[in-house]
């Protein structure tokens with residue numbers, strides 16, 4: 001048989017494993033290590049490069065690392081409990097605090113270069129992204145895990161018993177890849193809607209779409225409108241140091257009420273009116289400035305390159321959407337292994353909901369990093385034992401692809417449409433007056449357009465070439481926006497980061513989770529939050 | 537966005553091609569890599585950190601392409617400046633070990 005060139009190049013890789021991890025950020029790499037530790041065969045596929053890709057690698061993270069001391073732990077648990085609208089759960093917070101504490105000490109043992117105290121002992125501190133993720137890649141390889149870089153997953157494979165692998169393309173060769181596995185962990189990060197927030201353009205909600213196509217649900221998708229302060233000209237959405245900022249108009253007068261925590265709305269309202277807001281870190285005491293420069297080198301990078309002194313010069317700022325990356329919504333988890341409702345399918349990190357530990361308040365700054373390492377660990381172990389329980393049967397399964405859009409080897413005109421769909425979704429989710437300040441009217445009109453867009457996405461066949469994942473990203477963002485806004489419409493109150501202009505206060509009767517799901521038809525239902533209240 | 541692959545410095549190791557999360561570069565047989573899809577660049581600076589010879593320059597402007605001159609960057613000590621700051625490269629200590637890391641909240 002004579003094969004056409006495109007057929008030849010698409011033959012690609014076919015592998016079998018016990019556990020397949022999709023996504024190689026902190027959650028995916030911890031999942032890979034934990035699964036490998038159970039003695040099973042693990043493959044990890046990343047859209048970019050495991051070690052540099054995702055939100056943590058270029059950013060770095062403060063970690064919810066709390067000494068196992070009752071008082072300190074209680075304080076830590078209470079810190080976001082009210083802010084998060086009482087949606088966190090005590091038992092989950094305890095598990096995550098324990099696991100993150102353990103993992104941070106493992107990192108010290110495994111070679112993360114923490115600073116040393118006078119006696120030469122490692123002192124655990126926040127993690128610098130490049131260093132952390134370089135180490136994680138090394139450890140994953142050492143554990144015998146096979147890594148497929150530049151290999152976005154395009155669809156899950158399943159039979160009537162559940163999920164059994166995934167399929168994708170290799171963007172640097174155009175080949176297809178397929179991994180058959182007893183269990184799959186989705187660790188694809190959150191969705192920041194291509195806003196150019198630091199490291200986030202690979203985070204387009206792909207895992208949500210994959211999971212939903214297999215029948216899994218989402219939770220807390222109304223908590224998806226985290227916006228980060230950043231210089232308007234740069235990608236550095238590092239927000240911690242804005243606690244030292246004053247905010248000004250161009251003429252040097254103060255923007256009343258603007259601030260890095262609660263005052264972000266004030267910044268947003270000014271930007272909406274076309275008034276540029278400027279920041280200057282003039283409240284940082286002179287003596288701590290050298291320490292700030294050491295603590296977050298990337299924060300200062302754009303300023304240094306442009307000759308700006310952020311402590312003395314005013315610079316223009318904007319708010320970049322980080323969606324569910326620093327929001328908390330994600331795949332609904334139904335057990336302590338971070339399993340979903342679909343057999344064989346697990347979720348970890350930003351791909352999963354983080355309401356369990358921080359409710360509807362942001363997971364940024366500490367909780368997300370702790371969640372990534374602990375949920376990665378739980379899911380990797382859980383997936384490994386599930387895969388073991390399947391025995392050898394898994395290799396004989398008749399699996400089929402689950403993509404809602406048809407994936408084909410034929411030429412299509414899909415490529416040309418991708419940009420339009422991406423722009424259309426961005427136009428619904430980026431604007432502050434739609435997503436930050438939500439109203440019934442705004443949500444309804446956005447949903448009308450997004451539903452229409454989904455129909456178009458659904459009807460478009462995708463050519464399986466090295467750009468195929470771009471269209472799947474557009475599809476995932478469309479689906480994500482629809483779960484977000486359906487949930488936001490359902491929650492007729494203001495809770496956590498979800499702000500309804502038409503329902504500005506918290507409604508005690510809505511202290512429940514919103515579980516959303518479905519693709520052609522999106523639905524939302526409520527689910528009770530554990531009654532076990534965190535008591536001060 | 538990524539602006540420069542220095543012809544005079546690049547040793548054609550293609551590490552940047554491997555580590556770029558958004559696959560901006562293309563490898564070229566017997567030559568230095570090309571910036572093939574600049575508009576996909578997410579301004580994450582990771583390629584710069586991995587380049588062993590400081591041959592790359594990522595402009596902090598994430599919103600559009602800038603005109604930059606290699607000579608000027610070199611003069612201002614900007615090539616490889618991020619890698620130096622985080623303490624990557626032979627003979628350097630990772631900044632994560634800096635004694636100031638022990639103080640206050642970072």
Ligand SMILES: Cc1cc2nc3c(=O)[nH]c(=O)nc-3n(C[C@H](O)[C@H](O)[C@H](O)COP(=O)(O)OP(=O)(O)OC[C@H]3O[C@@H](n4cnc5c(N)ncnc54)[C@H](O)[C@@H]3O)c2cc1C
Pocket residue numbers: 022023024025026027028045046047048049050053054055056057059060061062063064151152153154187188189190197198199200202203204206207236237238322325326348349350351363364365366367368369370372557
């Ligand atoms: C600027 C910034 C600062 C932050 N600071 C903090 C902080 O101080 N403290 C804190 O707790 N949290 C912080 N966060 C949040 C934190 O970075 C994330 O919660 C964390 O990175 C989540 O880890 P993850 O592994 O789930 O996802 P990520 O690290 O985002 O990794 C996801 C991976 O999945 C891959 N992927 C995506 N789609 C596919 C696909 N289809 N197929 C295969 N692979 C795919 C991506 O390439 C990526 O490698 C910050 C976030 C940002 C943006």
Ligand code: SF4
Pocket residue numbers: 541542545546547548549550551552553568569586587588589590591592
């Ligand atoms: S990493 Fe640096 S030296 Fe290596 S190919 Fe890229 S530019 Fe050249």
Ligand code: SF4
Pocket residue numbers: 537538555556557558559560561576577578579580581582583584594
């Ligand atoms: S800055 Fe990041 S996205 Fe841009 S070329 Fe370098 S590694 Fe790739």
